[in-house]
Amino acid sequence: MKSITEDLIRNTIRIRPNQSHKGTYGRVTLVGGNQNMGGAIIMATTAAVYSGAGLVSTLTDMHNLSSLHSRLPEAMVANILDSNQIKKLIPGANVVVVGPGLGTDDQSKNILQLTLQNVQPNQIVIIDGSAITMVAQDKIKLPKAHIIFTPHQMEWQRLSGIKIADQKNQNLNQKVRDKLNAIVVLKSHHTQIYTSKDTFINPGGTPAQATGGMGDTLAGMIAGFTAQFKNTENAVLAAVYAHSAIADKLAERRYVVLPHQIAERIPFFMHNYQSFK
Ligand SMILES: NC(=O)C1=CN([C@@H]2O[C@H](COP(=O)(O)OP(=O)(O)OC[C@H]3O[C@@H](n4cnc5c(N)ncnc54)[C@H](OP(=O)(O)O)[C@@H]3O)[C@@H](O)[C@H]2O)[C@@H](O)CC1
Numbered sequence: 001m002k003s004i005t006e007d008l009i010r011n012t013i014r015i016r017p018n019q020s021h022k023g024t025y026g027r028v029t030l031v032g033g034n035q036n037m038g039g040a041i042i043m044a045t046t047a048a049v050y051s052g053a054g055l056v057s058t059l060t061d062m063h064n065l066s067s068l069h070s071r072l073p074e075a076m077v078a079n080i081l082d083s084n085q086i087k088k089l090i091p092g093a094n095v096v097v098v099g100p101g102l103g104t105d106d107q108s109k110n111i112l113q114l115t116l117q118n119v120q121p122n123q124i125v126i127i128d129g130s131a132i133t134m135v136a137q138d139k140i141k142l143p144k145a146h147i148i149f150t151p152h153q154m155e156w157q158r159l160s161g162i163k164i165a166d167q168k169n170q171n172l173n174q175k176v177r178d179k180l181n182a183i184v185v186l187k188s189h190h191t192q193i194y195t196s197k198d199t200f201i202n203p204g205g206t207p208a209q210a211t212g213g214m215g216d217t218l219a220g221m222i223a224g225f226t227a228q229f230k231n232t233e234n235a236v237l238a239a240v241y242a243h244s245a246i247a248d249k250l251a252e253r254r255y256v257v258l259p260h261q262i263a264e265r266i267p268f269f270m271h272n273y274q275s276f277k
Pocket residue numbers: 036037038039040041099100101102103128129130131133152153154155164187188212213214215216
């Protein structure tokens with residue numbers, strides 16, 4: 001298993017060309033946040049915006065509208081229950097994130113299905129949180145697209161059938177990845193990334209990260225990075241690395257690191273590591 005290196009991060013985060021505009025940096029659409037879990041989609045959206053995605057739109061329950069807007073005026077918001085908005089905003093994106101705080105009831109399932117039905121083959125789709133659980137339990141058909149799953153260990157157990165105790169076995173994980181034909185970010189205290197060619201381990205991470213919303217933030221970062229940087233695999237690796245490297249730094253002086261504190265530091269981290277042209 002290869003460790004993600006600083007060099008890879010430097011070769012991935014590019015200096016922004018002068019001749020560019022917001023469209024250069026990708027369109028991200030996020031789908032999630034029911035009445036009870038608006039925080040999850042707010043954190044994911046925040047991370048996508050702070051990672052530098054050019055245009056970010058969020059389909060969420062309208063109960064979350066004012067809290068999302070007041071925290072993050074940069075994001076556009078649409079009603080998750082309006083199927084016309086889903087049909088418009090999903091095909092218009094470069095990267096789709098589905099799942100943070102989506103819930104797993106019948107309404108959530110319909111939203112997930114409609115979202116996936118509108119995905120285009122050239123798009124990157126990050127399937128996180130509740131969406132992983134529903135794909136696992138309800139045998140939801142996956143679209144032809146560049147799919148990235150971001151499960152924690154229990155979500156991976158649900159999706160892969162591999163018990164948490166057996167997830168140490170990389171061959172088992174890789175076999176299921178091959179069947180899914182996706183990038184799998186298997187989150188834990190040292191997150192592993194399974195791609196079509198390789199397995200990587202993230203060298204960083206701290207128990208100060210063990211708090212709700214930490215994975216939602218990672219999903220948004222992966223969206224922001226993959227929207228901007230051409231090599232999708234490297235963009236995923238860079239996002240995973242940045243997420244924990246920022247946390248490790250903050251944890252030098254904190255007992256717990258909050259997801260929004262990570263989001264605030266993303267532009268500083270990316271500034272320090274930019275080099276690739
Ligand atoms: N503020 C918000 O709006 C927030 C909303 N959120 C949204 O909630 C939705 C549900 O996601 P979820 O992860 O909270 O619940 P679920 O999928 O049932 O998994 C938990 C079960 O798995 C087990 N478990 C075992 N290993 C584990 C591991 N390594 N990491 C984690 N869990 C592990 C664990 O075991 P236990 O804790 O009991 O030991 C428990 O039995 C999702 O859409 C998400 O986006 C959250 O982000 C929080 C903030």
